[in-house]
Each structure stands twice: as C-alpha cells, then as structure tokens.
Amino acid sequence: MGLFVPLALGFSALALPIILFYVLKLRRQETPVSSTLLWAQALRDMQANAPWQRLRRNLLLFLQLLILTVLVLAAARPFFAGPASVRGNVIVLLDGSASMQATDVKPSRFEAAKTVVSRLVDDLGSEDQITIVLVSGQAEVAVSSSREKSIIKSALAGLRAKNGSANYADALALAIASAARVPNSTIVVVGDGGIGNVPADRIPVPLRFIPVGTSGNNAAISSIALRDGPTGVGLFLGLTNYGEAAQTGRAGVYVDGQVFAVRDVELAPDAESGFAWTDLPADAELVQARLEASDDLSADNTAWALRRSSGKIATLLVSKGNLFLERALNLLPGVELSKLAADTATIPDGFDLYVLDGVIPEALPRGSVLLVGPPQSNVFFDVRETVENLSVTKLQSDDPLLRNVDAGDLRVARASRVAPPAWAKTLLQSGDVPLLLAGEREGRRMAILPFDLHASNLPLLVAFPILTSNLVGWLGPTGGPGFPPDVKPGDPVTLGADPRVREIEIRRPDGSRWKAAPVHGGLTYAETDWPGVYEVVQRLDGGGESLARFVVNLADPQESDTTPAKTIPLRGEDSATAGSDLTAKRELWQALIVMALGILMLEWWVDRRRQMRRRTAA
Amino acid sequence: MGVAPGLLDEAFLRKLDRLSLITRRARAGLMKGDRRSTKRGSSVEFADYRNYAVGDDPRQIDWNIYARLDRLFVKLFEEEEEASFHILVDASKSMDWGRPNKFLYARRVAAALGYIALSGLDRLAAAALRGGDVEPFPLTRGRSQALRYLGFLSAAAPGGVTNLDEALTAYARRSRHAGTLVLISDLLAPAGFFDGLRNLQSRGYEISVVHVLAPDEEEPELAGDLQLIDVETGEAFDVSVDANALSVYRQRLQAWKSEIRAFCHGLGIGYVPVNTGLPFEELILHRLRQRKLVK
Structure with missing residues (x-):
C-alpha cells in the first residue's frame, strides 16, 4: 500500500x-x-x-x-x-542466470522468482496452461503447456539457478514460437533484467515483466590473467564493484593450493580496480583468487587462472631450410622443436605437430600438420595452378587464429591456388585465392599457407610471430597452449584433437566425473556450468595418459552487475508501460x-x- | 334542520341530525331507569308520553289512554331539578391548529353533544374559554334552542393564551347549576389546569375531559434544524429534529398524557384522549359511550 x-x-x-x-x-x-x-x-x-x-x-x-x-x-x-493474475496460455521465462543467485532478496532472487511463478500457477484457471522456460546459458523448457498444478509445482521446485548468463535471445525465440501456436498467449518474464533491447514489433503477444531483486550490491573478480614477466610470474586481478557504495574487502591469492598473498582492497563504487602481483613462483600452475566482500552474489568472488607450463609441444619441422620459420617456432615457449631435412624418405611418428615446409609426404603423419607451400595435391586438398602478385582482400579477423594478426600488409609474389576443401575455412584470401586455410579432418587439425614464405613479405611482418604462435597454439594438443584458457559457465568446450586419445575423463569442480570416448579424436563437453577447475584426463591408445586442465570463471559483467531492472526496454514502444505492468501497482x-x-x-x-x-x- | 349561518357546514349538520336520532334511540333504553330512580314521584309537571316497555312501573301507565286506544303508554313528567349539561370549549390560539383542525373538531363535538343534550330535554350551558375569560352561552333548554347554540359555536373565534386554570375557576364561580360538564381542550396550557378542574369538581360538577390533539401533534412531521414558534405564546425554540428527537418527543407526549390520565383517574374525572384524525361520529357513537360520557 x-x-x-x-x-x-x-x-x-x-x-x-x-x-x-x-x-x-x-x-x-x-x-x-x-x-x-x-x-x-x-x-x-x-x-x-x-x-x-x-x-x-x-x-x-x-x-x-x-x-x-x-x-x-x-x-x-x-x-x-501484488501480482496480477495472467490467463490463457502463459509462457514464463524464468531467469536462471548467475545473477539470480544474488541474496538481496532472501533466500535468493531465484527462490523469490520461483515463488512469483508459483503464485502465477495458483492463479491459473482450469482452462489456462503454463510453459516455464528456464533461461540461463541455454533456454531449457522445464514445463511444457501443462495444466496440472501439482506437476508444475514439483517441476518448479526442482529448478536451480545456473551460472551462465541469461540467453534471452534463444528463450524469446522459443517463447514467441510457442505463443504463435496457441491463441490468447502471454509471455511473462520473471527475472532481474539483462534481457537487452527487445524489438516490440517482433513479439506478437503481450509481454509482461515481473522484476525480482531490490538492490545491486555486488563486487566481483572481473578479470584474472597470468603473465610470465622478467622477474617471475605475474598475476593481474581486476576487481569491480558494481554497487553504489564503496566496498572494502580482502583479496586472497592461492598458488597451487597454498596461500600466496592476502591483501585488503578498497573498491570504489561502479568502477574496476586493478591489482597486480609480480613475484609468483616460477613453477606456479594454478592460481586461485578469492575476494572476500559482503555482497549479494558469491559465485563471482572466486576466479582461477592456469599457466601453461606443463608439457611441451613436440614439433617437427621438415624443411629445405627456412630460417624464418625455425626462429619463429624456437621463440615459442611451449615448443620443443626438432628438424628434419626435406628429402627424408619417411617422417617419424610421435610428434604433436608437424610443420611441412615445401614438402608433402604420400601419407600425412598422425598429428596436427602445418603445411607451408605444399608442392602438390593430397587426399585432403587439391593444389592447382600458380598465381602471382597477391594481396589480402578478405580476412576473417574474428577468428581466434587471426587474433592480434594484422595481415593487411601481406603481399605474396607467387602462391599455389588450393581449392578450398569443405572441411577447412578460408581465413585469408586474395580474390578467390586462399592464402590461409585451417580446419579439422579425421581427428587431425591442419593449417595451410599455400605459398613459400620466401616469396612473400610475411616473415618481415610483425604479424608473423603472432600468427605462428596462434597456429601452434591451435594445432598443438589438448592441454597445451591451444587449450581454451578461460571458459564461461555453460559454454561448450571442444576437447582433443589427438587421434590417439581413446577415452576422455573430466573431473569436475564438485568432484564428480564424466567419461566419454572421443569421436574423430574430438569431443565437445557442455556441462561447464559450475565455475572452478576442470581436469581433463586423456587416456591414450597405447596406455599412458595426459592431464590437462581448464577453468571456468564467471567473470561476466552482465551477470555480476546485479542491479535489478525494473522494466524491459522495448524497442519501438514505451518501455515503462511495457515493463512493470505485472508488478501490479494497482491504483485505487x-x-x-x-x-x-x-x-x-x-x-x-x-x-x-x-x-x-x-x-x-x- | 336548517343551515347554521357561517361555520358548521350542511354536511355536518345533516350528520348531526342523524346522530341525534341514533343517540335518542340509544338513550331511550339507557336513560329510562336512571331518571326514574332519582326523580320518582317528585315531579308533577307532565312532559310527554312514551310506549310502555317491560320493566316499567305499572303505576306510571296512563290508563285513560289505554281505555281509549287499547295500548299501554307511560306518562313522563318533567323533573323539578333539571339535569344541566355544560360544555366548555377551549378557544385558545393553540386549538386553531392541525389537520383536521382541532378547534373545528372541538366545536363539532360540542355541537353534537349539545344537540343531543337539547333534544334530550336536558338543560344546556356552554362556554368558550379564551385566555382567562369565559364567553358564555347561557343555560337553555329545548330543541328549539339548538340553532342558537350552533350559531354560538360558529361565531366562537380562537385567540389568546389559554389560562385554563383561571377560566375553569371563573366558570366554577359563576355557575349556579352544577351538573355534567365536558371540557373539550388540547390541554396545552402552560399555566396548567389541574386546579381549575379541582375547583369545578368541588362545586359539584361531574367532569369529563375530551383531550383533543391533532395528528401532527402526536406524530410531528418535522425534520432538520428548526426554530419552533409557539403560535399561542410566540415563544421560539431551537430544535434539530431527527429520529431521536422525535422519539424523545413522543415519549414526552405519552408521559404527559399518562400524567393527565392519572390525575383525572384520581379525581374520578372521565378522560377521553381524542385524535382529530378520528371521525367524530365514531367518537360520539362509540368512544364517548365507552367512556360513559354519552349514555
């Protein structure tokens, strides 16, 4: 009142x-x-x-x-x-993202949201039906067009908030499709916002929003990074206070399970503060950072960082002699380089990565392959005529392989036209001539630079060592530098490019295990909802196993900023009216x-x- | 009967005529024994004949008539000490009120009673009481005086502040022929009237009080914030009338009437409360007979 x-x-x-x-x-x-x-x-x-x-x-x-x-x-x-009742075909989009774990509403926003939905269910008439979609990294249908209140309630009680960010795009698409099938539908969004800008004209049915949450008092570890510096391993920690009041807290750094440093931190409101430690032990592998602060959301107060010092990439360079390549590979910290003359009859097995410069054997060796100027066709691709005087006209700059690579200045005097095979994507091209191809084929990662480095200015470009690093990182085996460094909760992880791997076991942060055999040497693991360290054990064919790790950090500004939204911004419509309709401030x-x-x-x-x-x- | 000039309308007079017949017939049966027992043998003056009825004293039978007509008649004689009938009508300003009008109603009752008395060979005296004064209608007898009596009533005009006590005492003082007395009044006398009634009674009057109230005095139809003006005294009273006030008024009215009734009962005075809404034939024929005022 x-x-x-x-x-x-x-x-x-x-x-x-x-x-x-x-x-x-x-x-x-x-x-x-x-x-x-x-x-x-x-x-x-x-x-x-x-x-x-x-x-x-x-x-x-x-x-x-x-x-x-x-x-x-x-x-x-x-x-x-008080909540107003909704009738007809009700589609509830229940926000199950990380920010819903915030405890500004007791016991948590998600439980409060469930109570709201439960009330909506109570208000349903006998002819009304309800669909509940849990919105986190993916949109999950928890209840589909049901009228049975007891079933709906028990399904609702079983729902838990996840750690991903709310994927409203998928959820809304699902809801709109569902609403279009049944007349008299209403979409009800229950959550703390983060729905983005919804185009009103795309939503054919009434959209209502029941906001959950009262305040956005949250501090989070917004970034964590490990770097090898001149004096040792350095750790950079970004702490952000998303709240409106200054926070004091304590940041703890744990190296491989041992306390390394604890520091009192003062966090200005609505700003990121950076903290750095430069003298971590040289053999540090896993660094955990913890922020102790009195805030509403604890899931983003812990973050992990991995240092890829374990395991070298056994690399074999087969070349007639290419100083540029050799130097670039040697400079990479994770590469153990062996060389072989180009005229060797057989190429030995057992390397993680083969760099074939101007040669191509009858059968490609088992392992990842970087082909530089392949002289002839192969079962995987066709090499056609030679083309001259090429410059880059198109590049896939958003591909991880071209990260930080400024390839715009690349000039190539002569290159072989390689017909782009279906399994590979063309990352650089000049007209219709590919200049860099990469892809996976039969469990083997392969990259092709279809020109002799000496017939181009690539070795002279700043981009060359970076490109080499990216390529080796990607081509190298799981757990090496190419392993995903940092995964967002709920994001799928692609594991394993090594065809020798027979079985992959994943040990999750909560101690549970998950096993599967790789398909074509690769595997996609999607259950990365919980932040923490995931250990990946790869069992090889001939016995023996390798251990790799990846970490899942929440570090998502959208979720860590727990300031609750009161309305949904509707594009092309007055957002205020569209928003708080169902918060039911009923006037008298x-x-x-x-x-x-x-x-x-x-x-x-x-x-x-x-x-x-x-x-x-x- | 002719039309009385002025006031009492023809319809009323016709009603009165009929009434007198009815009452005469009723009286004939009722009054016979009464008169005879008190006046037996004391009268010598012949007055009239009447049919013999079972129970009559056979000594009263006129045998000469029987011999001539072969029918039994009884001789009636004039009494020496005649019964006097006194009618006092309150003519104060407060009587000129109400629908039906109390004064008109009072005069009609007076007319009816007087007419009955005159036609019953009683002596009739009447008076209109105005203020402390008495406007008398002298003692008369015989039906022939009926018109004069009605004229007196018609001419009576209301006015002045009632002082019933004084008026009644004055009437008691001047009258030499005490008898039955009927006071017709609303009794709304600020100075009271109990002493006057006592004085009258001490002079030997046999008193009946016909208490006339208008319907809107018994059930006032008033509401709102009013200043009540007394038409008699001109006094003003501020009253906010609502359901509660009305109920208090009604209680007060009943208490007042009970007080009067108790007083009258104590002195053996007949008390007849009358609402002017009651048709006066009904009053004369039933109510007054019930109260033994008319026999």
Missing part, C-alpha cells in the same frame, strides 16, 4: 472551510407549532445525550467530510502492490471516485429527504 502523490493529502485542509460553512449555514428554519410546551420538555430530555445527538444531527456535514476524505485520498493516488483512485459519487448521491438524498419533510411539516 502506498501513495503516488502524498502531497495531495494537504487538501484535507479543505475540511476547515466546509465546517466553517456548515456552522455559518446553520440558520434554523422557522416553523410554527401549536405549542412548544412539549418540545421544551423534550428538549430538556435531549440535552442529556447531546454530543451523540449533535453528531447524528450533523449527518450531512459528516457525509460532506467523508466525500472530501475520499476525494483527497483519490488525489493522493493510493495503490497496493477510480474506485475512490466512484465511492465519492456514491456518498454524494447519498448526501443529496438525505438533504432532499429533509427538505421534503420540512415542506410537509410546513
């Missing part, structure tokens, strides 16, 4: 003039009677209960004051809050006006009756 315009209560002062007018107005009507003898006696009797008498006598005044009270109340626009002024009219009529009737009586009495 509340008032939109509390100031309007000041109109109550109008009661004074009403009372004043009433006192002034009270001119008695002269009425002759046969004798006042009895009236005089009756009047004496009435003096005894005069106060009550006066009140009753002033019924009109009372009614007028009542009208004033009701009108003043109406002017103050009172409202009461209409009812009050009707009530005032009713009392006014009553007052008129009472007055009229009195006049009639006077007239008949006269």
Whole structure:
C-alpha cells in the first residue's frame, strides 16, 4: 500500500472551510407549532445525550467530510502492490542466470522468482496452461503447456539457478514460437533484467515483466590473467564493484593450493580496480583468487587462472631450410622443436605437430600438420595452378587464429591456388585465392599457407610471430597452449584433437566425473556450468595418459552487475508501460471516485429527504 | 334542520341530525331507569308520553289512554331539578391548529353533544374559554334552542393564551347549576389546569375531559434544524429534529398524557384522549359511550 502523490493529502485542509460553512449555514428554519410546551420538555430530555445527538444531527456535514476524505485520498493516488493474475496460455521465462543467485532478496532472487511463478500457477484457471522456460546459458523448457498444478509445482521446485548468463535471445525465440501456436498467449518474464533491447514489433503477444531483486550490491573478480614477466610470474586481478557504495574487502591469492598473498582492497563504487602481483613462483600452475566482500552474489568472488607450463609441444619441422620459420617456432615457449631435412624418405611418428615446409609426404603423419607451400595435391586438398602478385582482400579477423594478426600488409609474389576443401575455412584470401586455410579432418587439425614464405613479405611482418604462435597454439594438443584458457559457465568446450586419445575423463569442480570416448579424436563437453577447475584426463591408445586442465570463471559483467531492472526496454514502444505492468501497482483512485459519487448521491438524498419533510411539516 | 349561518357546514349538520336520532334511540333504553330512580314521584309537571316497555312501573301507565286506544303508554313528567349539561370549549390560539383542525373538531363535538343534550330535554350551558375569560352561552333548554347554540359555536373565534386554570375557576364561580360538564381542550396550557378542574369538581360538577390533539401533534412531521414558534405564546425554540428527537418527543407526549390520565383517574374525572384524525361520529357513537360520557 502506498501513495503516488502524498502531497495531495494537504487538501484535507479543505475540511476547515466546509465546517466553517456548515456552522455559518446553520440558520434554523422557522416553523410554527401549536405549542412548544412539549418540545421544551423534550428538549430538556435531549440535552442529556447531546454530543451523540449533535453528531447524528450533523449527518450531512459528516457525509460532506467523508466525500472530501475520499476525494483527497483519490488525489493522493493510493495503490497496493501484488501480482496480477495472467490467463490463457502463459509462457514464463524464468531467469536462471548467475545473477539470480544474488541474496538481496532472501533466500535468493531465484527462490523469490520461483515463488512469483508459483503464485502465477495458483492463479491459473482450469482452462489456462503454463510453459516455464528456464533461461540461463541455454533456454531449457522445464514445463511444457501443462495444466496440472501439482506437476508444475514439483517441476518448479526442482529448478536451480545456473551460472551462465541469461540467453534471452534463444528463450524469446522459443517463447514467441510457442505463443504463435496457441491463441490468447502471454509471455511473462520473471527475472532481474539483462534481457537487452527487445524489438516490440517482433513479439506478437503481450509481454509482461515481473522484476525480482531490490538492490545491486555486488563486487566481483572481473578479470584474472597470468603473465610470465622478467622477474617471475605475474598475476593481474581486476576487481569491480558494481554497487553504489564503496566496498572494502580482502583479496586472497592461492598458488597451487597454498596461500600466496592476502591483501585488503578498497573498491570504489561502479568502477574496476586493478591489482597486480609480480613475484609468483616460477613453477606456479594454478592460481586461485578469492575476494572476500559482503555482497549479494558469491559465485563471482572466486576466479582461477592456469599457466601453461606443463608439457611441451613436440614439433617437427621438415624443411629445405627456412630460417624464418625455425626462429619463429624456437621463440615459442611451449615448443620443443626438432628438424628434419626435406628429402627424408619417411617422417617419424610421435610428434604433436608437424610443420611441412615445401614438402608433402604420400601419407600425412598422425598429428596436427602445418603445411607451408605444399608442392602438390593430397587426399585432403587439391593444389592447382600458380598465381602471382597477391594481396589480402578478405580476412576473417574474428577468428581466434587471426587474433592480434594484422595481415593487411601481406603481399605474396607467387602462391599455389588450393581449392578450398569443405572441411577447412578460408581465413585469408586474395580474390578467390586462399592464402590461409585451417580446419579439422579425421581427428587431425591442419593449417595451410599455400605459398613459400620466401616469396612473400610475411616473415618481415610483425604479424608473423603472432600468427605462428596462434597456429601452434591451435594445432598443438589438448592441454597445451591451444587449450581454451578461460571458459564461461555453460559454454561448450571442444576437447582433443589427438587421434590417439581413446577415452576422455573430466573431473569436475564438485568432484564428480564424466567419461566419454572421443569421436574423430574430438569431443565437445557442455556441462561447464559450475565455475572452478576442470581436469581433463586423456587416456591414450597405447596406455599412458595426459592431464590437462581448464577453468571456468564467471567473470561476466552482465551477470555480476546485479542491479535489478525494473522494466524491459522495448524497442519501438514505451518501455515503462511495457515493463512493470505485472508488478501490479494497482491504483485505487477510480474506485475512490466512484465511492465519492456514491456518498454524494447519498448526501443529496438525505438533504432532499429533509427538505421534503420540512415542506410537509410546513 | 336548517343551515347554521357561517361555520358548521350542511354536511355536518345533516350528520348531526342523524346522530341525534341514533343517540335518542340509544338513550331511550339507557336513560329510562336512571331518571326514574332519582326523580320518582317528585315531579308533577307532565312532559310527554312514551310506549310502555317491560320493566316499567305499572303505576306510571296512563290508563285513560289505554281505555281509549287499547295500548299501554307511560306518562313522563318533567323533573323539578333539571339535569344541566355544560360544555366548555377551549378557544385558545393553540386549538386553531392541525389537520383536521382541532378547534373545528372541538366545536363539532360540542355541537353534537349539545344537540343531543337539547333534544334530550336536558338543560344546556356552554362556554368558550379564551385566555382567562369565559364567553358564555347561557343555560337553555329545548330543541328549539339548538340553532342558537350552533350559531354560538360558529361565531366562537380562537385567540389568546389559554389560562385554563383561571377560566375553569371563573366558570366554577359563576355557575349556579352544577351538573355534567365536558371540557373539550388540547390541554396545552402552560399555566396548567389541574386546579381549575379541582375547583369545578368541588362545586359539584361531574367532569369529563375530551383531550383533543391533532395528528401532527402526536406524530410531528418535522425534520432538520428548526426554530419552533409557539403560535399561542410566540415563544421560539431551537430544535434539530431527527429520529431521536422525535422519539424523545413522543415519549414526552405519552408521559404527559399518562400524567393527565392519572390525575383525572384520581379525581374520578372521565378522560377521553381524542385524535382529530378520528371521525367524530365514531367518537360520539362509540368512544364517548365507552367512556360513559354519552349514555
């Protein structure tokens, strides 16, 4: 219960003039009677209960004051809050993202949201049906067009908030598709926002939003990075306070399970603060950072970082002699380089990565292959005519392999035209001539630079060592530098390019295990919802196993910023009206006006009756 | 009967005529034994004949008539000490009130009673009480005086402040022929009337009080904030009339009437409260007979 315009209560002062007018107005009507003898006696009797008498006598005044009270109340626009019921085919998008774990609403936003949905379910009529979609990294349908309240409730009770970010794009698409099938549909979004800008014209049914959450008091580890520096391993930690008040907390750094440093931190509101440690042990592998702060969301107060020092990439360079390549490979920290002359008959097995410069054997060795200027066709690709004077006209700059690679200046004097095979993507091309191809084929990662490095300016470009690093990182085996460094919760991880791997076992942060055999040497693992360290054990064909790790960090500004949204911004429509419709601040002024009219009529009737009586009495 | 000039309308007079017949017939049966027992043998003045009825004293039978007509008649004699019938009508301003009008109603009752009395060979005296004064209608007898009596009633005009006590005492003082007395009044007398009634009674009057109230005095149809003006005294009273006030008024009225009734009962005075809404034939024929005022 509340008032939109509390100031309007000041109109109550109008009661004074009403009372004043009433006192002034009270001119008695002269009425002759046969004798006042009895009236005089009756009047004496009435003096005894005069106060009550006066009140009753002033019924009109009372009614007028009542009208004033009701009108003043109406002017103050009172409202009461409460969920409004939804009818028909109800599609609930229940936000199950990480921010819903915030505890500004007890016990948590997600539990509060479940209570809201539960109430919606209670309000459903027998003909209404409900679909509940849990929105996190993916959109999961928890209840599909059900009318059975007990089933809906039990399904609802089983839902848990996840750590991913809310994928409203998928969820809305799902909801719109579902709403289009059934008439009289309503989409209800229950959550703390993060829905983005929804194009109103794309939503054919009423969209309602029930906001959950009260405040956005949260601090988070927004970034974590390990770097090898000149004095040792350095750790950079970015801490962000998303709240509106400054926070003090304590940042702890744990290296391979041991406490390394603890520091008191002071976090300015709505800003990121950077903290660095430069003297971590040289053999540090796993660094965990913890932020101890009194905030509403704890899932983003811990982050992990891995240092890829374990395992070298056994690399074999087969070349007629290419100083550029050799130097670039040697400079890479994770590469253990072996060389082989180009005219060797057989290429030995056992290397992780083969760099074939200007040669191509009958059968490609088992392992990843980087082909530089392949002289002839192979079962995997066709080499055609030679083309000259090429420059880059198109590049896939968003591909991880071209990260930080500025290949715009690349000039190639001569290159072989390689027909782009279906399994590979063309990352660089000049006209229709590919200059860099990469892809996976039969469990083997392969990259092709279809020109001799000496016939190009590539080795002279800044981009060359970076490109080499990216290529080796990608071509190298799982757990090597090419392993995904940092995974967002819920994001799938592609594991294993090594065809020798027979079985992959993943040990999750909570201790549970998951095993699978790779298909074509690769495997996609999607259950990365929980932040923490995931250990990947790869069992090889001939026995023996390798251990690799990856970490899942929440570090998502959208989720860590737990400031709850009150409305959904609708593109092309007034967002305020579209948003808080169902938060049900129901106004009462209409009812009050009707009530005032009713009392006014009553007052008129009472007055009229009195006049009639006077007239008949006269 | 002719039309009385001025006030009492023809319809009323016709009603009165019929009434007198009815009452005469009723009286014939009722009054016979009464008169005879008190006046037996004391009268010598012949008055009239009447059919013999079972129970009559056979000594009263006129045998000469029987011999001539072969029918039994009883001789009636004029009493020496005649019964006097006194009718006092309150003519104060407060009586000129109400629908039906109390004064008109009172005069009609007075007319009816007087007519019955005159036609019953009683002596009739009447008076209109105005203020402390008495406007008398002198003692008369015989039906022939009926018109004069009605004229007196018609001419009576209301006015002044009632002082019933004084008026009744004055009437008691001047009258030499005490008898049955009927006071027709609303009794709304600020100075009271109990002493006057006592004085009258001490003079030997056999009193009945016909208490006339208008319907709107018994059930006032008033509402709102009023200043009540007393038409008699001109006094003003501020009253806010609502359901509660009305109920208090009604209680007061009942208490007042109970007080009068108790007083009258104590002195053996007949008390007949009458609402002017009651048709006066009903009053004469039933109510007053119930109260033994008319026999």
